[in-house]
Amino acid sequence: ISPAELASTPTEEPNGSGHLMDFLDEPFPDVGTYEDFHTIDWLREKSRDTDRHRKITSKSKESLWELIKSLLDAWSGWVVMLLIGLLSGTLAGVIDLAVDWMTDLKEGVCLTAFWYSHEQCCWTSNETTFDDRDKCPQWQKWAELMTGHAEGAGAYVLNYLLYVMWALLFSFLAVSLVRVFAPYACGSGIPEIKTILSGFIIRGYLGKWTLLIKTVTLVLAVSSGLSLGKEGPLVHVACCCGNLFCSLFSKYSKNEGKRREVLSAAAAAGVSVAFGAPIGGVLFSLEEVSYYFPLKTLWRSFFAALVAAFTLRAINPFGNSRLVLFYVEYHTPWYMAELVPFILLGVFGGLWGTLFIRANIAWCRRRKTTLLGKYPVLEVIAVTGITAVLAFPNPYTRRSTSELISELFNDCGALESSQLCDYVNNPNMSRPVDDIPDRPAGPGVYNALWQLALALVFKIVITIFTFGMKIPSGLFIPSMAVGAIAGRIVGIAVEQMAYHHHDWLIFKNWCRPGADCVTPGLYAMVGAAACLGEPRRPQKRSSPLLRQSRPEKRSRKKGLNGTSREESTPPTLATDERGPRGKAPLWAFLTQDPTRVEELEALIKDTDYKGFRVVISRESERFMGFVQGRDLPLAIRKSPFKQDGVVSSSVVYFTEDAPLLPPTNPQPLKLRRILNLSPFTVTDHTPMETVVDIFRKLGLRQCLVTRSGRLLGIITKKDVLRHMAQMMNQDPESIMFN
Amino acid sequence: VSPMKLKNAKSLICDLLQNSEDIRCKCICPPYRDIEGQIYKQNVSLKDCNCLHVVEPMPVDGKDVEAYCLRCECKFEERSSATIKVTIIMYLSILGLLLLYMVYLTLLEPMLKRRLFGHSQLIQSDDDVGDQQPFANAHNVLSHSHSRPNMLNKVEHAQQRWRRQVQEQRKSVFDRHVVLS
Numbered sequence: 001i002s003p004a005e006l007a008s009t010p011t012e013e014p015n016g017s018g019h020l021m022d023f024l025d026e027p028f029p030d031v032g033t034y035e036d037f038h039t040i041d042w043l044r045e046k047s048r049d050t051d052r053h054r055k056i057t058s059k060s061k062e063s064l065w066e067l068i069k070s071l072l073d074a075w076s077g078w079v080v081m082l083l084i085g086l087l088s089g090t091l092a093g094v095i096d097l098a099v100d101w102m103t104d105l106k107e108g109v110c111l112t113a114f115w116y117s118h119e120q121c122c123w124t125s126n127e128t129t130f131d132d133r134d135k136c137p138q139w140q141k142w143a144e145l146m147t148g149h150a151e152g153a154g155a156y157v158l159n160y161l162l163y164v165m166w167a168l169l170f171s172f173l174a175v176s177l178v179r180v181f182a183p184y185a186c187g188s189g190i191p192e193i194k195t196i197l198s199g200f201i202i203r204g205y206l207g208k209w210t211l212l213i214k215t216v217t218l219v220l221a222v223s224s225g226l227s228l229g230k231e232g233p234l235v236h237v238a239c240c241c242g243n244l245f246c247s248l249f250s251k252y253s254k255n256e257g258k259r260r261e262v263l264s265a266a267a268a269a270g271v272s273v274a275f276g277a278p279i280g281g282v283l284f285s286l287e288e289v290s291y292y293f294p295l296k297t298l299w300r301s302f303f304a305a306l307v308a309a310f311t312l313r314a315i316n317p318f319g320n321s322r323l324v325l326f327y328v329e330y331h332t333p334w335y336m337a338e339l340v341p342f343i344l345l346g347v348f349g350g351l352w353g354t355l356f357i358r359a360n361i362a363w364c365r366r367r368k369t370t371l372l373g374k375y376p377v378l379e380v381i382a383v384t385g386i387t388a389v390l391a392f393p394n395p396y397t398r399r400s401t402s403e404l405i406s407e408l409f410n411d412c413g414a415l416e417s418s419q420l421c422d423y424v425n426n427p428n429m430s431r432p433v434d435d436i437p438d439r440p441a442g443p444g445v446y447n448a449l450w451q452l453a454l455a456l457v458f459k460i461v462i463t464i465f466t467f468g469m470k471i472p473s474g475l476f477i478p479s480m481a482v483g484a485i486a487g488r489i490v491g492i493a494v495e496q497m498a499y500h501h502h503d504w505l506i507f508k509n510w511c512r513p514g515a516d517c518v519t520p521g522l523y524a525m526v527g528a529a530a531c532l533g534e535p536r537r538p539q540k541r542s543s544p545l546l547r548q549s550r551p552e553k554r555s556r557k558k559g560l561n562g563t564s565r566e567e568s569t570p571p572t573l574a575t576d577e578r579g580p581r582g583k584a585p586l587w588a589f590l591t592q593d594p595t596r597v598e599e600l601e602a603l604i605k606d607t608d609y610k611g612f613r614v615v616i617s618r619e620s621e622r623f624m625g626f627v628q629g630r631d632l633p634l635a636i637r638k639s640p641f642k643q644d645g646v647v648s649s650s651v652v653y654f655t656e657d658a659p660l661l662p663p664t665n666p667q668p669l670k671l672r673r674i675l676n677l678s679p680f681t682v683t684d685h686t687p688m689e690t691v692v693d694i695f696r697k698l699g700l701r702q703c704l705v706t707r708s709g710r711l712l713g714i715i716t717k718k719d720v721l722r723h724m725a726q727m728m729n730q731d732p733e734s735i736m737f738n
Numbered sequence: 739v740s741p742m743k744l745k746n747a748k749s750l751i752c753d754l755l756q757n758s759e760d761i762r763c764k765c766i767c768p769p770y771r772d773i774e775g776q777i778y779k780q781n782v783s784l785k786d787c788n789c790l791h792v793v794e795p796m797p798v799d800g801k802d803v804e805a806y807c808l809r810c811e812c813k814f815e816e817r818s819s820a821t822i823k824v825t826i827i828m829y830l831s832i833l834g835l836l837l838l839y840m841v842y843l844t845l846l847e848p849m850l851k852r853r854l855f856g857h858s859q860l861i862q863s864d865d866d867v868g869d870q871q872p873f874a875n876a877h878n879v880l881s882h883s884h885s886r887p888n889m890l891n892k893v894e895h896a897q898q899r900w901r902r903q904v905q906e907q908r909k910s911v912f913d914r915h916v917v918l919s
Contacts, residue, residue: 097825115826116819123762123817130766130775173837180840181904183911192917202917204907209900216833315821368915376912415766415811417775470912 034256035630036203039717042292042699043680045257052251076249077262077296081304083245084266088238088304089311091215092273095230095237097315102223103400106166107159108141131417160392163225167388168381170224174217174471175380182213186470189214189236190289193267196239197260198291199699206263211240214472221471222400225388227463229401229477235270235289236472238308242266257292264290265301272305273312274476281305292699328409330519335510338518341490342526348486349530352460352479359464367468376470383469387462396448396455401481404455408484408524419444420488441496449489456485480528487527491520597636597650597669604633611702613711614654614675623711624654626679626704627671635674681706688723695720760817763787767810773797787814 032048034040060070100117110121122128122136129135142162143155178185184205196202204210218233242263246252252259267289272281282301286293367373391397396404412421422444463478495518498507510517611629616622636652651668653659654675658668681704682691694700695717702716763786765778780792789807798806910917 094825094829097822098829101822101826113823115823120817120819120822124779126779128777128779130768130777133766133777173833176840177836179908179912180843181836183904183907184917186911204903209904212832213836216829216836219829220833315825316816316818373912373915415768 032631034201036201038201039701040199040201040256041701042199042257044676044701045255049255049258052255073251076251077300078303080242080245080249080252080262081265081300082307084238084242084262085269085304085307086311087241087245088234088266088269088273089308090315091237091241092234092308093312093315095215095219095234096312098219099222099230099400102170102219103225106163106223106225107398108139109145110139111145112138133417163392163398164385164388167224167226167384170220171226171380171384171471172377174220174224175377175469177213177217177220178470178472179377182207182210183470184210185214185217185236185472187468187472188232188474189239189472190232193236193239193263194289194291197263197267197289199256199260201256206236206240206243208240208244211237211244214240218472221473224384225391225400226384226471226473227387227401227459227466227478227481228471228473228475229480230472230474231271231274231476232474233472234274234474235267238266238270238273239263242269260292261294261297261300264293264297265304268301269304269308273308276309276312278302278305278309281308326406326409328411328521328525330411330522332517332519334519334522337506337510338494341494341523345483345487345490345523345527346530348527349483349533352482352486352531353533355460356464356479360467363464364468380469380471383462383465387466390458390462394451394455394458396451396485397458401477405477405481405484405524405528408488409521409528411519411521419448421445422448440499441492445492449492452485452489456482456489459485476532479531483527483529483531484524485527486531487524488520490527491518491523494518494523495520595652597652600632600636600652604636611714613704615711623704623706625675625677627675631674632671635671636669679704683707684712691715692720692724760819761815763792763812763814765789765792765810765812767793767806770798770802770806770809773806784814787812 032044056070056073059066061067100119101115104118108118110116110118112121116123116139118134118139121139122134125136125138127136141150141155141159143158144150147155147158149155184202184207192202192205196205214233214237218230218237221228222230242265243259246259246262252262264285268278268281268285270281271284272278275281279302282298282305285301286298290297367379372379407418407420410416410418410420412423422442423439424442459478459482463475463482466478467473467475498510498517501507507517612627612632614624614627616624650666651659651661652671653668654672656672658670661668679702680694680698680700682694684705684707691703694703700717702714704714705712761781761783762779763782763784767776767778767789769775776793776797778793780794782791786792789810789812790803792812793807793810796803796806
């Protein structure tokens with residue numbers, strides 16, 4: 001039985017007869033496509049692709065044109081990667097520039113050219129001073145613009161008010177746009193993309209409107225000062241670009257398995273533009289989101305990530321030709337004794353992760369079940385209002401989170417004038433400032449310390465309520481901020497301890513006078529890394545994804561011989577039987593004998609089976625093949641377009657040759673191409689662990705169960721998932737399936 | 739053609755292609771003895787981006803120049819002001835268009851359709867903001883009343899189909915909370 005007889009690629013409609021506006025027509029679903037919220041069959045997609053490739057290779061020997069077509073087909077993968085990289089980089093650049101500008105818009109405006117952010121406005125000005133290197137007369141705060149006063153209580157209150165109002169406006173626009181145009185654009189996107197990449201279908205999640213709305217509302221959400229980041233949504237944006245370009249090539253648009261290879265690479269490009277780190281993007285895609293990652297995808301991901309990073313550099317949003325978001329250089333080595341505070345920071349990261357996950361899940365559950373979930377717009381406005389009101393007074397929370405992290409990572413040299421670097425310098429020193437290692441902290445540092453502590457508590461609490469709202473939101477940056485603040489506080493504490501107690505044993509060997517000892521910026525980085533690893537485990541999100549249709553009557557847990565599951569023997573399919581329809585497994589089977597179209601249509605209409613087995617004849621139930629439930633009505637309905645003369649009384653046959661019929665009968669309908677002649681089968685004595693392994697490793701969608709050579713039943717991926725949920729003492733009803 | 743004219747032409751073209759404001763060399767000099775910290779900026783090219791060219795007027799003289807310049811840090815930076823301008827204006831226009839379309843969909847279209855068809859022909863049900871379902875059969879009424887050209891029909895069809903999809907998404911995300919918590 002050749003693989004060509006498996007569900008083959010549907011034949012293409014003749015080109016050229018369509019109109020320009022045909023894209024507006026509703027696309028008729030093809031045989032071999034999948035329904036929304038179902039899983040794909042990895043094996044089928046793989047065999048289809050091999051089939052297509054073989055066809056192209058064999059045809060390429062025929063003529064030069066066919067050879068060129070085969071080369072174009074081989075190159076189409078790289079072209080798609082190039083396009084994905086270009087578009088992702090461009091969109092990331094646009095998002096960065098717009099976020100920069102809109103974040104500063106909350107505080108003031110540039111008078112010479114309104115499209116400049118604060119930093120860009122003061123770029124050419126000569127009035128910047130060393131201490132106030134951010135101020136320049138071209139950029140004015142709102143109070144100064146409106147009333148003419150720059151200082152004073154009135155100006156402060158006015159600035160405060162306008163800050164809150166701009167924040168509310170931005171978040172209101174964001175949530176309205178999401179609600180009206182693309183509800184799938186909310187949230188981070190990474191858990192759902194993981195689910196899609198593992199073979200699940202969510203139609204519309206990577207669509208064009210989702211792409212547009214996610215890009216536009218991401219800028220609004222980040223600019224409104226909420227405690228969220230843009231890295232997760234950038235991955236979603238990049239995958240939408242990937243999906244968009246897949247539809248240009250039939251090699252990817254018609255094969256769900258191949259499409260997911262492209263989406264893996266697109267995810268790598270997304271992380272690459274978020275952080276300016278192409279290799280980081282590839283590693284992220286490999287480790288976090290992808291299910292199927294062959295070597296070919298590795299190179300293609302790297303290529304896409306590189307193109308995206310270079311496109312971003314060409315747009316140059318950071319203004320200093322830097323690609324990487326946080327660029328730090330530390331010149332002093334770290335010492336073994338510093339491992340103790342590093343381990344403490346790691347413990348803090350773990351605690352923060354646990355706290356965040358538990359609290360966030362509890363809050364999301366409350367949102368789902370109580371009245372809170374009915375007012376998403378009000379919820380967003382309320383949270384934004386609280387965030388803005390609490391964030392404005394503290395200078396560390398007033399600015400954008402990325403700026404805060406950059407400042408915390410920064411090593412204090414001579415050229416820094418921020419409060420964090422306000423160390424007491426010996427005025428009689430002869431050497432340049434940053435050579436002096438241990439200096440006592442000045443009042444500015446102590447001021448910064450308690451402000452940072454307040455900022456830490458604020459960020460921990462507010463992120464719990466922010467994440468899960470109906471706007472695009474990412475989790476990377478807030479986690480890093482929490483870790484960076486904690487790390488810097490610990491770093492400054494250790495540094496001051498080393499200065500004031502340099503005669504203690506641990507500091508004696510390590511902190512020699514005159515040598516640089518502790519780098520608080522490094523502690524901030526370690527803290528950020530520790531906190532970043534933890535909260536990205538909201539796996540619970542995957543399970544509610546699967547929509548519930550009709551609840552299914554499940555068969556008894558006890559097997560046919562009445563043994564219960566607590567026996568010591570490992571559960572096998574015999575003891576854990578599941579039929580598709582409850583106790584007495586009713587089988588609909590189609591026989592190889594000719595039936596009529598109308599009989600089939602009646603069968604489809606009356607029942608709701610997900611699959612049909614085809615047997616040789618009703619008497620000898622020798623198993624011939626398997627037909628997917630969705631394919632049968634599609635094949636019948638599509639047939640009038642292809643074969644003339646097929647009517648309701650036409651005969652349907654599954655064999656290779658048409659049955660002998662009198663010539664007065666209408667044209668028979670051949671349905672062999674939707675018949676799967678080699679479905680996977682296991683026997684009912686297969687242990688459940690092996691069955692779970694088979695499903696996981698092969699990516700099967702369903703598997704037939706035989707006993708003594710006769711077909712007993714069918715087990716699907718969702719049945720396996722339910723079983724696994726039960727094993728883990730989760731409620732299997734929470735996994736909602738058809 | 740004299741070399742002077744060539745040079746003028748070249749500098750003119752260079753100025754047109756790249757805004758001369760877009761490059762700068764920024765030198766930050768920390769406090770030194772009794773001189774306070776200063777920031778110096780100048781539009782010089784990369785090869786001239788060092789303390790001696792940029793720091794003008796030099797606050798110290800003679801032997802101290804070298805010590806002073808050792809502490810200063812000079813960085814060459816460039817930006818593209820045209821890119822920033824185009825990006826921000828493009829973003830604001832897209833945002834404006836989307837907002838207008840949103841206002842049209844939520845406020846104006848129901849009003850217009852109500853005025854066109856009256857209350858009798860349409861099934862009235864509770865419509866929340868953005869829900870177009872009560873007026874979905876307006877298209878049917880339209881097609882029955884007079885025959886429109888195919889193009890407009892197709893656009894209407896496509897728009898209705900899109901709205902149905904969005905409504906499905908909205909139901910599963912906002913109402914039933916089955917996707918995206």
